[in-house]
Amino acid sequence: MNDSSPDLPLAPFEITHTDGNARAGRLTLAHGVVETPIFMPVGTLGTVKGLTPDDLRGAHVQILLGNTYHLFLRPGLEVLAAHGGLHGMMGWSGPILTDSGGYQVFSLKDLRRITEEGVTFQNHIDGSKHLFTPEKVIQIQEVIGSDIMMAFDECPPLPCERDYMVRSMERTTRWAVRCLQARTRPECALFGIVQGGVDIELRRQHLAQLQSLPFDGFALGGLSVGEAKPRMYETVEAIAPELPAHRPRYLMGVGTPEDLLACVQRGVDMFDCVLPTRNGRNGQLFTSRGRLSIKQATYRLDLQPPDPECACATCARFTRAYLRHLYIADEMLAGQLITLHNVHYYLHLMQGMRDAIRAGRLDAFAQACRDGWRESPRGA
Amino acid sequence: MNDSSPDLPLAPFEITHTDGNARAGRLTLAHGVVETPIFMPVGTLGTVKGLTPDDLRGAHVQILLGNTYHLFLRPGLEVLAAHGGLHGMMGWSGPILTDSGGYQVFSLKDLRRITEEGVTFQNHIDGSKHLFTPEKVIQIQEVIGSDIMMAFDECPPLPCERDYMVRSMERTTRWAVRCLQARTRPECALFGIVQGGVDIELRRQHLAQLQSLPFDGFALGGLSVGEAKPRMYETVEAIAPELPAHRPRYLMGVGTPEDLLACVQRGVDMFDCVLPTRNGRNGQLFTSRGRLSIKQATYRLDLQPPDPECACATCARFTRAYLRHLYIADEMLAGQLITLHNVHYYLHLMQGMRDAIRAGRLDAFAQACRDGWRESPRGA
Numbered sequence: 150m151n152d153s154s155p156d157l158p159l160a161p162f163e164i165t166h167t168d169g170n171a172r173a174g175r176l177t178l179a180h181g182v183v184e185t186p187i188f189m190p191v192g193t194l195g196t197v198k199g200l201t202p203d204d205l206r207g208a209h210v211q212i213l214l215g216n217t218y219h220l221f222l223r224p225g226l227e228v229l230a231a232h233g234g235l236h237g238m239m240g241w242s243g244p245i246l247t248d249s250g251g252y253q254v255f256s257l258k259d260l261r262r263i264t265e266e267g268v269t270f271q272n273h274i275d276g277s278k279h280l281f282t283p284e285k286v287i288q289i290q291e292v293i294g295s296d297i298m299m300a301f302d303e304c305p306p307l308p309c310e311r312d313y314m315v316r317s318m319e320r321t322t323r324w325a326v327r328c329l330q331a332r333t334r335p336e337c338a339l340f341g342i343v344q345g346g347v348d349i350e351l352r353r354q355h356l357a358q359l360q361s362l363p364f365d366g367f368a369l370g371g372l373s374v375g376e377a378k379p380r381m382y383e384t385v386e387a388i389a390p391e392l393p394a395h396r397p398r399y400l401m402g403v404g405t406p407e408d409l410l411a412c413v414q415r416g417v418d419m420f421d422c423v424l425p426t427r428n429g430r431n432g433q434l435f436t437s438r439g440r441l442s443i444k445q446a447t448y449r450l451d452l453q454p455p456d457p458e459c460a461c462a463t464c465a466r467f468t469r470a471y472l473r474h475l476y477i478a479d480e481m482l483a484g485q486l487i488t489l490h491n492v493h494y495y496l497h498l499m500q501g502m503r504d505a506i507r508a509g510r511l512d513a514f515a516q517a518c519r520d521g522w523r524e525s526p527r528g529a
Numbered sequence: 530m531n532d533s534s535p536d537l538p539l540a541p542f543e544i545t546h547t548d549g550n551a552r553a554g555r556l557t558l559a560h561g562v563v564e565t566p567i568f569m570p571v572g573t574l575g576t577v578k579g580l581t582p583d584d585l586r587g588a589h590v591q592i593l594l595g596n597t598y599h600l601f602l603r604p605g606l607e608v609l610a611a612h613g614g615l616h617g618m619m620g621w622s623g624p625i626l627t628d629s630g631g632y633q634v635f636s637l638k639d640l641r642r643i644t645e646e647g648v649t650f651q652n653h654i655d656g657s658k659h660l661f662t663p664e665k666v667i668q669i670q671e672v673i674g675s676d677i678m679m680a681f682d683e684c685p686p687l688p689c690e691r692d693y694m695v696r697s698m699e700r701t702t703r704w705a706v707r708c709l710q711a712r713t714r715p716e717c718a719l720f721g722i723v724q725g726g727v728d729i730e731l732r733r734q735h736l737a738q739l740q741s742l743p744f745d746g747f748a749l750g751g752l753s754v755g756e757a758k759p760r761m762y763e764t765v766e767a768i769a770p771e772l773p774a775h776r777p778r779y780l781m782g783v784g785t786p787e788d789l790l791a792c793v794q795r796g797v798d799m800f801d802c803v804l805p806t807r808n809g810r811n812g813q814l815f816t817s818r819g820r821l822s823i824k825q826a827t828y829r830l831d832l833q834p835p836d837p838e839c840a841c842a843t844c845a846r847f848t849r850a851y852l853r854h855l856y857i858a859d860e861m862l863a864g865q866l867i868t869l870h871n872v873h874y875y876l877h878l879m880q881g882m883r884d885a886i887r888a889g890r891l892d893a894f895a896q897a898c899r900d901g902w903r904e905s906p907r908g909a
Binding site: 194195196198199200201202203223224227228231232238239240449450452462466467468470471473474475477478480481482484485486 | 574575576578579580581582583603604607608611612618619620829830832842846847848850851853854855857858860861862864865866
């Protein structure tokens with residue numbers, strides 16, 4: 150199957166350090182180099198909600214995630230193409246990864262029909278019908294101009310019948326080959342997605358189908374979709390080290406700070422999740438002393454920065470009492486400032502992991518993080 | 530009555546240039562010098578909605594307005610005092626003016642009772658009862674730490690019975706004297722408010738009562754409350770030039786870019802209004818080519834900046850098509866970016882007026898602005 154894209158060199162990925170299963174590396178993409186392990190904030194509709202591109206740069210964001218399904222519907226390909234792609238439209242000059250839309254389309258349970266060709270669905274905005282095929286999804290991502298495109302996959306909800314999972318995986322593999330064949334822009338890297346739920350045997354089966362394909366990287370999909378956390382960790386622990394060693398490993402849709410640390414220790418290089426942004430808008434801060442719910446009365450007169458150990462623009466300028474006031478008064482600045490902190494916190498945590506891997510002391514770093522998270526933010 | 534605050538020097542106000550009735554000057558306040566004529570964005574609850582203090586500085590904001598009534602209720606005096614006042618709480622180091630709360634309290638029509646002592650009211654959040662007196666309102670504003678406090682006044686709705694207006698004005702005058710006597714912080718300047726609706730004779734009566742009092746500046750209140758625009762302009766034209774010449778003149782709650790220009794030409798030095806911020810959140814941009822409603826389909830593929838003549842961070846980075854997409858997708862960044870532009874536009878307009886007054890060419894500047902506003906933004 151290697152003849153599918155014979156002329157496309159893989160995106161350069163250099164692993165500079167390892168520490169147990171963890172790796173620190175550099176992934177070179179069309180819009181810049183990404184240091185791994187890395188977290189990607191979610192910018193579904195061409196904006197990380199509440200943050201400008203300048204804010205993102207200030208929070209040390211290296212690469213963003215955009216959602217193909219949502220961008221295809223709004224603003225649509227014509228508007229994206231007019232701007233020369235998503236980078237130009239949203240004013241973000243760094244790398245962008247887009248998902249394939251598979252996750253969203255398959256979530257439209259009663260509004261979609263799967264065939265070998267692809268998925269017909271009615272969208273959630275105006276109900277109009279569309280067909281997503283592997284070829285179409287690559288075409289959309291090439292219009293978006295993603296630095297990393299994701300192959301079109303089915304992400305079965307868990308729990309899932311074994312039989313269905315096997316058939317779904319095989320179709321996802323056939324779609325993966327079609328995605329590789331559909332590429333026309335060599336500067337847009339393409340990652341494959343390994344499915345198989347929390348059944349390690351099925352994961353290995355699917356990985357065996359995909360690993361020889363010339364993908365620039367490999368993702369674990371279909372996790373963090375409702376399964377128990379220990380099952381997720383077991384699956385990552387078993388499969389992440391078996392993913393092609395010289396390609397980046399991306400765990401989709403994960404997770405909490407604890408998850409990021411645990412899964413970097415298990416060999417994952419890339420993450421995305423809505424938690425720092427969505428929870429930020431809901432008044433929850435991730436800090437070096439655990440989570441802090443800003444609406445609690447205990448913070449009414451608390452003049453400390455949200456996280457005294459944090460150097461972000463929010464912690465440098467504002468008190469917990471002020472953020473609490475903004476949040477309770479339903480001021481949009483609350484969501485902006487807390488999101489900015491959370492994104493900064495996630496990126497700072499990844500920086501800490503990279504530094505620790507380079508120094509061969511990831512376990513000690515992880516222990517220190519976990520000790521901090523167990524303390525109460527109030528006592529900080 | 531000049532014995533009320535015998536030891537307080539007036540805030541230094543230097544008029545450096547005049548052009549017809551218009552004046553350009555410098556008002557020195559506790560937190561810095563304000564160049565007049567000036568526009569003050571409204572930061573009701575300790576935030577100009579959607580903008581950080583850094584954003585405000587970047588938009589050349591010199592002085593903000595806070596609302597005493599709202600800040601008294603949320604976050605309340607204890608939280609404000611804990612931060613050493615509003616400047617410390619919101620991270621804004623420049624000057625702040627606060628209204629007296631009179632406008633808000635009197636708007637609570639069925640929930641308030643007026644006596645000579647003050648106004649008893651039930652607040653709009655939890656219905657609890659409070660008494661605002663002239664002394665209380667000064668005390669609150671001193672806790673806020675306003676660079677400019679406003680005297681407690683009644684702002685009668687228009688139309689208003691002449692008899693009631695006369696009695697209300699006389700009470701507002703007695704309250705003005707009590708406000709002056711209640712001051713304890715000499716660094717917090719205090720402005721008096723001239724009422725009288727759109728009856729120029731009543732305005733003159735009230736001005737005669739107030740003009741000998743040692744206020745740092747004089748405001749025209751009770752305008753832009755529903756009266757016809759020509760009546761507002763006539764009133765300002767008649768009264769603004771009669772306000773004490775060597776004190777700043779503040780027209781409260783006004784207005785559109787056209788209003789600012791017309792009223793600077795009539796001798797006003799200071800303005801505040803929610804229009805640039807509120808309309809910004811509703812997708813309306815003020816531009817050098819008139820107003821632009823970003824949701825219109827005509828902007829779907831429009832790659833121009835919102836205002837090609839504007840140097841703000843929004844116009845420097847983003848297209849009309851992108852802002853339209855954000856607005857239609859209900860993304861909070863739409864409100865942030867459009868508000869930032871509008872505030873920048875208002876402040877840039879004031880800068881243009883100051884420069885024109887200094888050069889003795891305000892009429893020509895005004896004509897050029899009005900010519901621009903008559904063009905269509907689409908043709909820009």
